Amino acid sequence: MVIAKEETKKLGVPEANQLIVNEIIVSSEQQAKPHPLDTFMERLGPWEDERTAEEIVKDIYDSRTISNNDISL
DSSP, X not given: OHHHHHHHHHHTOXXXXXXXXXXXXXXXXXXXXXXXXXXXXXXXXXOOOSSOHHHHHHHHHHHOOOOOOOOOO
């Protein structure tokens, strides 16, 4: 708040407008950014599946294939 007051004085903002300027600066600083995981969960929701963890892991391993293609980099 002190920094905001000093900066607005440098810019020549009248004392009458100081309260408005302080509110704008403080309000924008106080807004916390959401955690990326919260944003992800809000958009996509939790994983929904009727299978157990063991069944999911088994499905993943069973779906893997072995490629006989020769790949050179």
